[in-house]
Amino acid sequence: MSTQEQKNKRKFRSAGRMREIMTEYYIEAKSASQTGKPVAWITSGGPVEPLIVMDVIPVYPENYGAMIGASHMGSDLCAKAEAMGYSMDLCSYARADIACALENGGPIGGLPKPDMLVCCNNICGTVLKWYEIQARYFNVPLFIFDTPFCHTGFSDAARTYVRKQIDEYIDFLETVCRKKFDLDKSIEVGHRSIQGQRLWQKVLDTATHKPSPMTAFDAFFFLALIVTLRGTQTVVDYYTELLDEMNERIEQGIGAIENERYRILWDNLPIWYRLKWLSEKFASHDACLVADTYTTAWCGTMKYIDENNFIDSMAEAYTRIYLNIGVDEMAESVLGMIDKYEVDGVVMHSNRSCKPYSFGQYDIQQIIQKEKGLPCMMIESHMVDERSFSESQVDARIDAFMEIVSQRK
Amino acid sequence: MESIREFIAASQHPHAYARALKESGTAIIGYLCSYTPEEIIHAAGLHPMRLFGSAEDISLADTHLQSYCCSLVRGALADVLAGNLEYLDGAVFPHTCDTIQRLSDIWRLNTKFRFFADVVLPVKLTTESSRAYLSDVLKKFRMDLEEAFDITITNEALHDSIQTFNTIRDMLNTLYEIRSENPSKISGRDLHGIVKGSMIMDRDAAAQALVKIADELRAEAAPPAPKRKRVLVAGSVCSHPDVYTMLEKAGAEVVWDDLCTGSRYFGGMISTSGDPIEAIAQRSFDRLICPAKHKSITIRGENLVQAAREHDARGVIFLQLKFCDPHSFDYPYLKEFLDSQHIPSMLLEVEDQLPGEGQLLTRFETFVHML
Numbered sequence: 001m002s003t004q005e006q007k008n009k010r011k012f013r014s015a016g017r018m019r020e021i022m023t024e025y026y027i028e029a030k031s032a033s034q035t036g037k038p039v040a041w042i043t044s045g046g047p048v049e050p051l052i053v054m055d056v057i058p059v060y061p062e063n064y065g066a067m068i069g070a071s072h073m074g075s076d077l078c079a080k081a082e083a084m085g086y087s088m089d090l091c092s093y094a095r096a097d098i099a100c101a102l103e104n105g106g107p108i109g110g111l112p113k114p115d116m117l118v119c120c121n122n123i124c125g126t127v128l129k130w131y132e133i134q135a136r137y138f139n140v141p142l143f144i145f146d147t148p149f150c151h152t153g154f155s156d157a158a159r160t161y162v163r164k165q166i167d168e169y170i171d172f173l174e175t176v177c178r179k180k181f182d183l184d185k186s187i188e189v190g191h192r193s194i195q196g197q198r199l200w201q202k203v204l205d206t207a208t209h210k211p212s213p214m215t216a217f218d219a220f221f222f223l224a225l226i227v228t229l230r231g232t233q234t235v236v237d238y239y240t241e242l243l244d245e246m247n248e249r250i251e252q253g254i255g256a257i258e259n260e261r262y263r264i265l266w267d268n269l270p271i272w273y274r275l276k277w278l279s280e281k282f283a284s285h286d287a288c289l290v291a292d293t294y295t296t297a298w299c300g301t302m303k304y305i306d307e308n309n310f311i312d313s314m315a316e317a318y319t320r321i322y323l324n325i326g327v328d329e330m331a332e333s334v335l336g337m338i339d340k341y342e343v344d345g346v347v348m349h350s351n352r353s354c355k356p357y358s359f360g361q362y363d364i365q366q367i368i369q370k371e372k373g374l375p376c377m378m379i380e381s382h383m384v385d386e387r388s389f390s391e392s393q394v395d396a397r398i399d400a401f402m403e404i405v406s407q408r409k
Numbered sequence: 410m411e412s413i414r415e416f417i418a419a420s421q422h423p424h425a426y427a428r429a430l431k432e433s434g435t436a437i438i439g440y441l442c443s444y445t446p447e448e449i450i451h452a453a454g455l456h457p458m459r460l461f462g463s464a465e466d467i468s469l470a471d472t473h474l475q476s477y478c479c480s481l482v483r484g485a486l487a488d489v490l491a492g493n494l495e496y497l498d499g500a501v502f503p504h505t506c507d508t509i510q511r512l513s514d515i516w517r518l519n520t521k522f523r524f525f526a527d528v529v530l531p532v533k534l535t536t537e538s539s540r541a542y543l544s545d546v547l548k549k550f551r552m553d554l555e556e557a558f559d560i561t562i563t564n565e566a567l568h569d570s571i572q573t574f575n576t577i578r579d580m581l582n583t584l585y586e587i588r589s590e591n592p593s594k595i596s597g598r599d600l601h602g603i604v605k606g607s608m609i610m611d612r613d614a615a616a617q618a619l620v621k622i623a624d625e626l627r628a629e630a631a632p633p634a635p636k637r638k639r640v641l642v643a644g645s646v647c648s649h650p651d652v653y654t655m656l657e658k659a660g661a662e663v664v665w666d667d668l669c670t671g672s673r674y675f676g677g678m679i680s681t682s683g684d685p686i687e688a689i690a691q692r693s694f695d696r697l698i699c700p701a702k703h704k705s706i707t708i709r710g711e712n713l714v715q716a717a718r719e720h721d722a723r724g725v726i727f728l729q730l731k732f733c734d735p736h737s738f739d740y741p742y743l744k745e746f747l748d749s750q751h752i753p754s755m756l757l758e759v760e761d762q763l764p765g766e767g768q769l770l771t772r773f774e775t776f777v778h779m780l
Contacts, residue, residue: 085741087758089477089732121532125507125701128532129738132706136742144703146539148529149510151517157545161531164538327514352477355734359511362473363518380475 009254012218014242021234022224029057029112038115038177041134043127044227045297046120046145047169047318049193049310052231053186054173059111060228061130065093066220067107068100069272069384077106078385091353092385094130101137114138116176118169120145122324124356143172147319151326154316162315190310193231194302199239200226201299206246207290208341211255212263213246216289217279218256220270226298257283262405265337266292267364268349268357269383274391281395285402291341293334297322300333327360331367338372345405350380352388375408377401410625412618413599416606420650423609427458427496430611436498436523436558441485441512442505443669443699444530446547446689448574448679450501451612452566453554459608460485460494461648467761473515479732480761481646482512489520499524499557501550504532506701506735524557526550533703534694543690551686567685573616574679577607580619581675584626585665589720592639592662593632597653604670605648635662638780641717643667643743644728645699645736649763652728659773661780665720667713668728673697700735709739710746717752723780725754726773753779 032039040051044062051058068074074096080103081095082088088095096106104110117140119131128144135142145165148158170181203222206213214222222242229235249255264282266289271278282289301320306313322330338346346368351358365376377397382388419426427437437456440447447457462484469487470478488494499522502513517525528550531539551562581604588595603622607615640661642652647670653663666672677696680688697712698704717725725747729736740756747754755776763769 085744087737087740090734090737094738125510125532126734126738128703129700129735132703133738133742135706142706144533146531146533148531148542149504149527151510151513151527151529155529155546155549157542157549158529160545161538161542168536168538326517327511328518350475352475355478356507356511359474359478359508360514362475363515 006258010256010258012245014238014245015221017238017241018222018225021229021238025228026108029059030108032057032112039112040116040118041111041114041131042118043120043123043131045123045318045321045323046118047166047314049186049189049231049314050166050169050173050181051118052189053182054177054179056116056173056177057112058228059114061097061111062093063224063228064100064106064111065096065384066224066270066272068096070275071107072273072386073106074273074384075386077103078382078387088385089352091124091126091130092382093353094126096384097130098133101134114140116140116172117142118145119143120147120318122147122318122321124323124354141172141176143169145169145318147324149324150320154320158319159316162319163312166311166315186311189231190314191307192233192236194305194307194310196226196230196232196235196239197299197302199236199243201296201302203239203243203246204291204296204299206243206250209250210263210342211253211257211260212288212290213249213254213256215256215279216266216292216295217270217275219292219295220275223295223298230298255288257286257288259286260288261286262345262402262409263288263290263341263343264405265290265334265341265343265346266294266349267334267346267361268351269294269354271349271379271381271389272384273386274389277391281398285398285406287402287405289347290343291337293322293330293337296337323356327363328367330360331364334364334368335371338368338374343374344409345374345401346376347401348376348378349383350378351383352380353382353384375401375404410622412622413595413603415618416610416615417599417602418606419609420602420605423458423461423463424493424496426609430456431496435611437496438524439494439497439500440503441481441509442503443674444503444505444693444702445501446503446528446550447612448567448570448685448689449547449551449554449562451573452570453558453560453562455498455554455558456611458497460488460500461605461646462486462488462761463493463648466491473519474512477732478508479730481730482508484761486512486515489516497522499526501526501528503528504530505699506733508732508734524554526553530693532701534698535704540690540694543693544687547686547690564685567689568681571679571681571685571688573612575681576616577612577619578675578678580616580623581607582672583623584619585672585675587623587626589664591631591634592637592664593635594626594629597657597663598650601647601650601653601670604674608670608674637662638724638777639664639720639722640724640726640777640780641665641667641713641720641722642671642726642728643713645730645733646670647728649759651763651766655766655770656726656773656777659770659777661724661773661777664722665716667697667716669699672716673699700739707746710743713743714746714750714752717747717750722752724776725752726776727754727756729756729758731758731760
């Protein structure tokens with residue numbers, strides 16, 4: 001088989017369908033003003049299911065931020081935000097989005113204007129400030145879903161507070177949408193959300209196979225649906241097909257990279273504007289990034305969800321997500337992934353755009369080295385602002401890191 | 410004035426002050442954020458001690474925190490890792506920003522003190538449910554202290570502490586008003602030392618001394634007001650007394666501030682009747698908010714403009730820590746609010762050290778000339 005044929009064999013047939021779904025989704029969202037459907041901007045870790053119940057179109061500035069990064073439009077938009085007075089040290093998703101709202105620039109000509117904003121601070125404090133800015137700019141109602149940080153567990157006080165906010169969230173939606181919340185429908189949506197999360201976890205689990213049928217770079221791409229359309233049948237159908245494809249690849253012995261010798265774990269958000277470069281770089285060392293801490297965040301709290309009582313139990317699930325827990329609990333989760341995916345080394349993206357994800361990485365690194373004796377490396381950047389990325393430095397570091405990984409094996 | 414010197418000495422040598430206090434048998438609890446329920450710590454017979462991250466070499470924090478972490482947090486971590494805070498019996502971390510939140514984890518995993526607590530406050534201060542949650546969190550903190558130090562914190566002790574802290578807040582506010590009325594009466598540098606000292610000194614001693622200082626200043630004949638331009642400083646923490654003297658050199662007087670080492674610390678009194686924990690919780694809802702909290706989308710802009718108007722400030726200096734996300738996100742909108750009222754402003758980003766004197770003075774002078 002020629003190299004080209006081998007490459008074609010490794011391509012995912014499901015990728016095309018994914019692009020179609022995302023295009024349809026954005027067309028529907030962009031035509032909301034004509035169809036009369038309300039649009040909510042919501043944070044990536046926010047409880048989207050009640051929006052689906054209310055027929056509100058959820059739009060994710062963070063998913064859009066990823067598109068901006070992948071389209072290499074981040075630096076320009078971030079610079080525009082800096083000209084507006086926003087520090088270059090701030091989150092590059094936020095900077096790019098703030099500039100985009102003013103300019104209608106960016107991919108697909110900007111996001112549809114929101115009728116409401118839903119901000120859940122389970123991922124960071126940045127989203128609070130970001131959504132306040134957009135609430136001032138668009139002059140639309142803002143709901144803040146406040147999820148107390150779980151440094152060492154989930155307190156009873158937090159449980160009561162977060163559960164109460166689900167009622168407040170529903171009240172908010174009923175007021176803005178001027179219609180009642182359909183409880184029966186919420187049960188269906190809850191089921192579909194759980195199904196979607198389970199399937200997504202199963203897709204990610206296929207990477208435990210050697211060779212892995214997918215890389216973390218593929219996961220970054222396929223992730224968009226569980227983020228944006230969680231709770232819909234589209235997600236369930238799509239991930240069912242994707243899972244089938246992964247299993248077929250396993251049966252046929254198709255690995256994600258040509259010659260998988262080393263298995264690597266990625267920590268933190270992707271560097272959206274260097275996905276291809278990084279993917280090729282690691283593949284050139286026969287290293288497959290088999291798993292990451294980021295894409296598992298959308299199915300990592302299944303253990304807290306009660307399928308028969310989704311609305312009540314989602315309070316806990318949304319509060320205890322990966323970024324809203326202590327560094328030691330994060331480290332435990334990383335250690336679990338190291339075992340599960342049998343990895344040989346860990347690459348940490350020290351992401352200047354995401355302080356809650358990045359501060360604590362050094363401690364996690366120390367724990368990994370102590371418990372597993374695995375090599376770790378750090379790559380520093382802003383996830384969509386290319387000006388912060390030093391390709392030659394990262395290139396040399398990856399070479400040095402892979403040398404250590406190969407010596408250990 | 411003798412009593413002022415006591416505050417300044419404490420603000421300049423916090424560790425020496427704390428060590429002496431410790432030797433006298435007082436247990437000390439460190440904290441970084443002005444939302445710390447100091448009254449509860451004080452009512453437990455413990456000493457609340459604000460940490461400013463004064464380590465000379467903050468590179469000690471490099472093994473735990475990246476270079477894009479603010480100097481306050483890096484400094485505090487470096488201080489504890491260097492052993493400068495060995496007098497502490499513990500620390501408390503109210504939920505503030507993403508960075509302090511992670512400092513809390515790193516502190517918990519890398520230090521060994523008798524006491525440690527996260528007080529995960531609500532971020533939105535607008536609903537009944539967040540008020541109830543805040544009270545629950547404070548009650549839990551009270552119980553944690555009782556358990557760790559094997560004591561009972563009575564409501565009576567809490568009421569007494571509330572009185573003490575109300576006196577401190579009231580007196581600091583009075584001193585600020587005295588200075589705003591006539592900046593010749595007390596220098597900006599001294600007042601900065603007093604506020605900072607109030608977060609370090611024994612609170613009963615501080616409360617008494619502040620009453621005395623206020624009385625003496627009130628009684629003093631007023632020297633003529635200086636002919637400098639009146640400005641307001643806004644930001645997070647100010648640990649740089651030189652800012653005040655340099656502004657004076659540049660022809661400006663800081664007549665008020667919106668700092669968590671200033672008016673945000675002393676703003677809002679606690680009710681002395683009813684349940685003391687509920688009353689403490691209520692103050693968090695009443696006081697001027699910090700940008701890491703939410704009350705409304707425009708309240709900080711409105712407050713800033715109002716403070717500038719009330720104190721006849723001709724300009725505002727934003728004094729921000731580099732890498733401080735909550736303040737950096739608010740800056741453009743606060744500036745816009747000021748612009749709309751024709752109040753000029755300048756932004757000064759600082760780290761643990763101020764920029765060189767010449768450079769800073771030139772920037773201040775240029776700004777002050779525009780006013």
